[in-house]
Amino acid sequence: MSTNVIAHAALAESLRALYAPIAEDLAQSEQILREEMRSDYAYVDELVRYGVMLGGKRLRPALLLLAARATGEVNRSHYVLSAVVEMIHTATLVHDDVLDEAATRRRLATVNSRWDNEASVLLGDFLFTHAFYLASTLETTYACRTIGRSTNIVCEGELRQKGSRGDFSLSEREYFEIIDAKTAELCACACRLGAHYAGGGESTVEAMARYGRNLGVAFQIADDLLDVVGHEGTVGKSLGTDLEKQKPTLPVIHILQRATTAEKAQVLEILEGDAADKRDLLAPWLDRFDAVSYSRKQARKFAAAAQEDLTLLPPSPAVETLRRLTDFVVHRSL
Amino acid sequence: MSTNVIAHAALAESLRALYAPIAEDLAQSEQILREEMRSDYAYVDELVRYGVMLGGKRLRPALLLLAARATGEVNRSHYVLSAVVEMIHTATLVHDDVLDEAATRRRLATVNSRWDNEASVLLGDFLFTHAFYLASTLETTYACRTIGRSTNIVCEGELRQKGSRGDFSLSEREYFEIIDAKTAELCACACRLGAHYAGGGESTVEAMARYGRNLGVAFQIADDLLDVVGHEGTVGKSLGTDLEKQKPTLPVIHILQRATTAEKAQVLEILEGDAADKRDLLAPWLDRFDAVSYSRKQARKFAAAAQEDLTLLPPSPAVETLRRLTDFVVHRSL
Numbered sequence: 001m002s003t004n005v006i007a008h009a010a011l012a013e014s015l016r017a018l019y020a021p022i023a024e025d026l027a028q029s030e031q032i033l034r035e036e037m038r039s040d041y042a043y044v045d046e047l048v049r050y051g052v053m054l055g056g057k058r059l060r061p062a063l064l065l066l067a068a069r070a071t072g073e074v075n076r077s078h079y080v081l082s083a084v085v086e087m088i089h090t091a092t093l094v095h096d097d098v099l100d101e102a103a104t105r106r107r108l109a110t111v112n113s114r115w116d117n118e119a120s121v122l123l124g125d126f127l128f129t130h131a132f133y134l135a136s137t138l139e140t141t142y143a144c145r146t147i148g149r150s151t152n153i154v155c156e157g158e159l160r161q162k163g164s165r166g167d168f169s170l171s172e173r174e175y176f177e178i179i180d181a182k183t184a185e186l187c188a189c190a191c192r193l194g195a196h197y198a199g200g201g202e203s204t205v206e207a208m209a210r211y212g213r214n215l216g217v218a219f220q221i222a223d224d225l226l227d228v229v230g231h232e233g234t235v236g237k238s239l240g241t242d243l244e245k246q247k248p249t250l251p252v253i254h255i256l257q258r259a260t261t262a263e264k265a266q267v268l269e270i271l272e273g274d275a276a277d278k279r280d281l282l283a284p285w286l287d288r289f290d291a292v293s294y295s296r297k298q299a300r301k302f303a304a305a306a307q308e309d310l311t312l313l314p315p316s317p318a319v320e321t322l323r324r325l326t327d328f329v330v331h332r333s334l
Numbered sequence: 335m336s337t338n339v340i341a342h343a344a345l346a347e348s349l350r351a352l353y354a355p356i357a358e359d360l361a362q363s364e365q366i367l368r369e370e371m372r373s374d375y376a377y378v379d380e381l382v383r384y385g386v387m388l389g390g391k392r393l394r395p396a397l398l399l400l401a402a403r404a405t406g407e408v409n410r411s412h413y414v415l416s417a418v419v420e421m422i423h424t425a426t427l428v429h430d431d432v433l434d435e436a437a438t439r440r441r442l443a444t445v446n447s448r449w450d451n452e453a454s455v456l457l458g459d460f461l462f463t464h465a466f467y468l469a470s471t472l473e474t475t476y477a478c479r480t481i482g483r484s485t486n487i488v489c490e491g492e493l494r495q496k497g498s499r500g501d502f503s504l505s506e507r508e509y510f511e512i513i514d515a516k517t518a519e520l521c522a523c524a525c526r527l528g529a530h531y532a533g534g535g536e537s538t539v540e541a542m543a544r545y546g547r548n549l550g551v552a553f554q555i556a557d558d559l560l561d562v563v564g565h566e567g568t569v570g571k572s573l574g575t576d577l578e579k580q581k582p583t584l585p586v587i588h589i590l591q592r593a594t595t596a597e598k599a600q601v602l603e604i605l606e607g608d609a610a611d612k613r614d615l616l617a618p619w620l621d622r623f624d625a626v627s628y629s630r631k632q633a634r635k636f637a638a639a640a641q642e643d644l645t646l647l648p649p650s651p652a653v654e655t656l657r658r659l660t661d662f663v664v665h666r667s668l
Contacts, residue, residue: 129489141470
């Protein structure tokens with residue numbers, strides 16, 4: 001067994017342990033995903049079923065269910081909505097893989113590499129629209145409104161990120177705004193729905209939403225860091241795509257902020273060039289400006305802010321898992 | 335002024351005349367589109383505003399508003415929902431243009447040719463999600479459920495169509511099923527919403543939905559016919575893409591059904607080959623099997639079925655426009 005497979009098994013094991021307080025809830029959520037993600041037409045059915053496997057960590061359904069358990073009782077709405085947020089997340093992943101021209105994700109061939117870009121575009125649309133339909137089967141428009149608004153913010157964030165490709169004058173503030181929209185928003189949405197449908201009052205719902213948002217930002221900083229310094233075999237997806245696509249991420253922004261004019265010119269030559277080994281060329285610059293530890297520190301700051309909001313909730317196994325998740329997203333190596 | 339521009343102006347003029355009973359309603363709908371389709375971020379804003387222009391005919395908002403006027407009173411919900419169906423339609427167009435690698439649409443450069451495929455994918459997602467958000471601002475989940483279900487059926491239809499690329503054994507029945515899902519479903523949805531929110535009873539709502547469905551099928555048959563025999567300058571969008579992408583459409587299916595084994599082999603050689611002038615090569619075969627007039631006859635059959643359902647409604651200017659629209663979609667040359 002290769003060390004990569006062991007690392008992956010260890011991740012799965014540690015997530016299983018973390019998710020213990022909601023193991024049965026997650027099983028219900030998976031059941032709904034399996035029931036809903038199918039089609040009477042063989043071609044569509046194969047594609048849609050494959051899509052469901054790509055989500056992997058089930059972080060957003062877990063956040064929704066944990067927020068529910070941390071707040072009150074879990075009910076049928078939570079199971080439906082946890083499947084909904086996973087479908088939306090998967091839709092954005094599938095479309096991201098088109099944009100990034102990525103070949104692997106969670107050790108699986110991406111839809112665009114196994115089928116093609118067209119299949120990815122349509123599968124993403126199928127997932128988006130099915131998620132919205134499923135959300136509308138609940139009694140009130142609360143879920144539709146919350147999910148519709150958040151998902152639209154996610155798309156706007158993705159578009160801003162695309163607009164900022166190759167713009168290495170992007171400020172740290174703008175970077176944080178973008179990851180807040182494209183990643184943290186859906187985590188906040190998941191936590192908000194979990195707390196709301198468990199009967200949480202406004203202050204609890206807002207605290208859970210803030211927790212999700214801060215966790216999401218911490219997660220994305222760590223994810224962006226992996227793209228620059230992670231090992232592809234361990235992480236299980238194509239890396240270096242941010243550099244290749246000239247997306248300014250935190251370590252790079254940090255270097256450029258601190259570099260002298262002359263140094264900046266050298267770094268920009270790497271970033272704007274088309275070398276195949278940008279990660280290697282960038283490595284000494286990351287070291288020189290402590291860019292990795294700076295980025296990790298920022299991720300920890302957001303993780304700490306997320307933990308802060310958990311103190312407003314009565315202690316429970318679910319709250320303890322939410323606390324541990326803040327460490328997990330910062331320290332995961334894959 | 336070129337004849338194309340005149341033809342286009344004539345279309346605009348004839349649509350303006352047709353839409354007269356809902357001219358003010360459509361203006362309200364446009365106002366909502368303009369208000370909603372914007373962003374605080376310049377790059378996103380430019381893209382989103384451009385997207386709104388691509389829809390062109392505003393057929394789906396018109397159907398919704400006409401169904402409303404034919405049934406009862408028009409209210410604020412109708413304006414919102416007419417903008418919603420146009421956003422969804424535009425989202426599918428923008429994504430279609432990626433799939434078809436089309437360069438022009440309604441005389442405008444497509445998003446993927448003016449920007450790129452990434453921009454198209456994200457703009458389509460932005461439009462989908464904004465449409466769902468807007469639908470969720472109404473009081474009940476009826477609109478969300480109706481739109482969510484219909485849009486998901488549209489996506490499944492698109493996927494089936496993709497799965498049937500190059501499959502020239504596709505039957506006429508399967509072809510009709512596919513266009514029913516990918517095109518007629520959203521027309522039916524628009525009419526259903528219009529009638530429902532105007533207080534129509536179940537039989538009226540169902541009659542309007544059937545009208546929309548039959549009109550949509552007639553429209554798509556005519557549209558597929560244009561791809562094979564229309565003039566690009568007059569129609570204002572890239573043509574021949576169905577043939578290029580090996581999508582089996584009605585005239586082709588009709589030829590293959592009626593041809594002898596030997597003839598079929600010759601036709602398949604054209605269809606499965608990669609000649610640049612497939613339309614020219616196919617022309618004599620269309621003539622030999624009367625494929626164009628056969629397809630037009632089918633379109634007229636669905637148009638007649640659509641008219642049939644209108645007899646259930648009290649006569650009014652809106653009903654008269656709905657009747658004329660059934661002729662318009664079959665006979666339009668652009």
